[in-house]
Amino acid sequence: MQIVRGEYDxxxxxxVIGETDAKRREAVESAQKTIVEDAETGxxxxxxxxxxxxxxxxxxxxxxxxxxxxxxxxxRKKKVSNSAxxxxxxxxxxxxxxxxxxxxxxxxxxxxxxxxxxxxAKCTHLGCLVQYDAKANNVWCACHNARYNNDGTKIxxxxxxxxxxxxxxxxxxxxxxxxx
Numbered sequence: 001m002q003i004v005r006g007e008y009d010x011x012x013x014x015x016v017i018g019e020t021d022a023k024r025r026e027a028v029e030s031a032q033k034t035i036v037e038d039a040e041t042g043x044x045x046x047x048x049x050x051x052x053x054x055x056x057x058x059x060x061x062x063x064x065x066x067x068x069x070x071x072x073x074x075x076r077k078k079k080v081s082n083s084a085x086x087x088x089x090x091x092x093x094x095x096x097x098x099x100x101x102x103x104x105x106x107x108x109x110x111x112x113x114x115x116x117x118x119x120x121a122k123c124t125h126l127g128c129l130v131q132y133d134a135k136a137n138n139v140w141c142a143c144h145n146a147r148y149n150n151d152g153t154k155i156x157x158x159x160x161x162x163x164x165x166x167x168x169x170x171x172x173x174x175x176x177x178x179x180x
Contacts, residue, residue: 078103078104079103080103081103082178082179083176083177083178083179084102084103084176084177084178085174085175085176086100086101086102086107086109086175086176086177087100087109087174087175088173088174088175089170089173089174089175091175092109092110092111092116092175093111094111094112094113094114095111095112095113095134095137096110096111096132096134097109097110097111097131097132097139099121099129100177102166102177105120105122106120106121106122106129107119107120107121107166107177108120108121108130108132108139109168109175109177110132110139110150112137112150116168116169116170116175117150117151117152117168118165118166118167118168118177119148119151119152119163119164119165119166120152120163120164120166121163122163123141123143123144123146123159123163124154124159124160124161124162124163125141125143125144125146125157125158125159125160126143126144128141128142128143128144129141130146130148130163137150138150138155139152139163141157141159144157144158144159145157146158146159148162148163151165152164152165165180166178166179166180167179167180
C-alpha cells in the first residue's frame, strides 16, 4: 500500500478488501444510514423520550394535585338572606350600640332614645370596625378618628363614603335587620 500525504489510497484499499469484508461494510453502512434516518424522522428513541416524559408528567401531576387541592380549599357557599333576627329587644340598652353578624358581615345596631338604626360596622376608609361613642353621641372609627352620625352618614375623617344602611324593626320582642 502507498501512503500519500498521510492517507491511504482508496482505490488500492478497495482492491485488497475481499467479498466478505465488502458485505460487512455494506451492512454497517446500512445500519448507520437507518440510525440517521430514525433520528431525523423521530424513530424509536424519540418515541421513548416522549413516552417517558409523558409518564413523568403524569406521575408529578398525581402528586401535586392533592397538595394543590389541600392548599386551596373549596369556597363555602354563603347563605344570603334578606332579613335575620340578630337579637332580643332588651339586648341593646338605650343610648348604646352593639355589633351583630348579618350574612357574615358585621352590622351595628344602635338604640338612641329607644329608636333603632342599623348600618354596616366596617369603616369605609380601611374596613376597621366602628363603635358607638356615647359621650359624643355618634359613631367613631378608632383607626383614623373617622366620625359618623347615628344613621351612618359621615361627619369627619378620611372615609370616602357613608356606612351602608340596613333596615331594622322590632317584632315579637326580636330585633330584625333587613336589607334596605
